[in-house]
Amino acid sequence: MGWASIFLSLIQTKNLSRLNNYKLTIQYDGTNYAGWQMQNNAETVQQKIIEAIEVITKEKVNLNGSGRTDAGVHALGQTANFRTELEHDLRRFKYSLNAVLPNDISVTEIIKVDESFHARFDAKSRSYIYVFSHRKSPFFQKYSYLYPPVAQINFEKMNRLSRHLIGEHDFTSFSKKNNEIEDKKCTVKEIFWRTNRERTIFYITANRFLHGMVRTIIGTLIYAAENNLGGEYLTEVFENKDRTAAEESVPAKGLFLYKVRY
Numbered sequence: 001m002g003w004a005s006i007f008l009s010l011i012q013t014k015n016l017s018r019l020n021n022y023k024l025t026i027q028y029d030g031t032n033y034a035g036w037q038m039q040n041n042a043e044t045v046q047q048k049i050i051e052a053i054e055v056i057t058k059e060k061v062n063l064n065g066s067g068r069t070d071a072g073v074h075a076l077g078q079t080a081n082f083r084t085e086l087e088h089d090l091r092r093f094k095y096s097l098n099a100v101l102p103n104d105i106s107v108t109e110i111i112k113v114d115e116s117f118h119a120r121f122d123a124k125s126r127s128y129i130y131v132f133s134h135r136k137s138p139f140f141q142k143y144s145y146l147y148p149p150v151a152q153i154n155f156e157k158m159n160r161l162s163r164h165l166i167g168e169h170d171f172t173s174f175s176k177k178n179n180e181i182e183d184k185k186c187t188v189k190e191i192f193w194r195t196n197r198e199r200t201i202f203y204i205t206a207n208r209f210l211h212g213m214v215r216t217i218i219g220t221l222i223y224a225a226e227n228n229l230g231g232e233y234l235t236e237v238f239e240n241k242d243r244t245a246a247e248e249s250v251p252a253k254g255l256f257l258y259k260v261r262y
Contacts, residue, residue, distance in 0.1 A: 036065055061082045065120065130202040
């Protein structure tokens, strides 16, 4: 066989080979991390998972997350994917990965997906929940925001105000400044408040979220309700397209990435 034939056969073999693509569903306590995305001189969730995968597979991988979560934010249903030439026994791989990962990160599911699947670009929507506690509890201190007694909150008003956010809006006023992202329009699909008297849950689903957007929305809605402001106030905040127009964010510790839908 000549060199040309050998070269052609190598190209054909490479073109015919397909990578295995694995989708991970992940839970984590974000308390001790500088967010999801890898950073210089800071520990992140993405970094820890990549390190664990590379310990097991002995190869470099690129882990794509469905989206960033900020420092201190938790996840019940973060998703990510990575591609590899290796074929894994999913049950054993999941067990090994959780054995290597720290106790505040857990992979709850691993499935094989189409090679073209991308955890971020294929996501149709993301849902977040925010947890409020209305009485002091050592068991919820790390994962909820201690807020005044529930009797002081008018949930009918909170839900009425929240409905003004449904639909497509420019959320520049609700996000931290980021010159890398030009398009600040997001479409909120569902938003509501629920309470069981001891704890309150804020829920929101959108096609995408900007940096710090959910916590600023919550802080602004609380401010509006406490000061008897209506939908015209939120309209004004939108129109200003300036972070200073919205109110202070609530603490990160009560926020959870709840679910990513595809």
